[in-house]
Amino acid sequence: TWLYIIQISGLLLVCVLQFFNSMILGSLLISFNASVLLARAIQKNLKKGGFLNRLGKLILHVLLVLCLTLVINKFIKGYSFFFRDFDANLYLCEEAFGLLPLNTFSRLSDTLLFYVYIFVLFLMAVAAVIVAFRNISGSNQVQVMEKMEECTITLKPDAAYSLVHTVLFGCLALSTMRMKYLWTSHMCVFASFGLCSTEVWKLILKCVRLYTSQRV
Secondary structure (H helix, E strand, O other): OHHHHHHHHHHHHHHHHOOOOHHHHOOHHHHHHHHHHHHHHHOOOOOOOOHHHHHHHHHHHHHHHHHHHHHHHHHHHHHOOOOOHHHHHHHHOOHHHOOOOOHHHHHHHHOOHHHHHHHHHHHHHHHHHHHHHHHHHOOOHHHHHHHHOOOOOOOOHHHHHHHHHHHHHHHHHHHOHHHHHHHHHHHHHHHHHHHHOHHHHHHHHHHOOOOOOOOO
């Protein structure tokens, strides 16, 4: 909650210091943070009940946040005296604000970065799905860990944070070519993390039944 409040306060302060910049007021980030706070106040106790009950609450929570984000954003744009769509359309005329060209992937593949990145991303995404399923199911932690010991790893908070960031940076780069500098630099960090992580190699060796502590 404090994280969302700090982000909203920071954005509003930037808006004031930039002489009430209308594009900051109309940004989706302010609307998203506000909608998350409202959704948390409306819908509580997401971790109570069985698996289907928890899953239903989670899906409803995500839909509620997305809908509130769009409604709040439309409201701010509709009643803001400073916001003009002309400014946004003017930026969109520039090539740098268009979609990411397809030749970017071929250039990234020439350095082998893209292949390593996709490989690490796949492994971490599978681990994240399994861990999320375990957390939602609310099953006995010891039994679940014993069953998954041969096929997955425990997703640490720093790895989960990096996984979410690289996915969001990828979506941002695909929609706006100018933002690829965020994604490509994060691709290098994420790929190198996978190559240097003992947990990733432990998972790979276990999948091919060649795991020993010495090999890791």
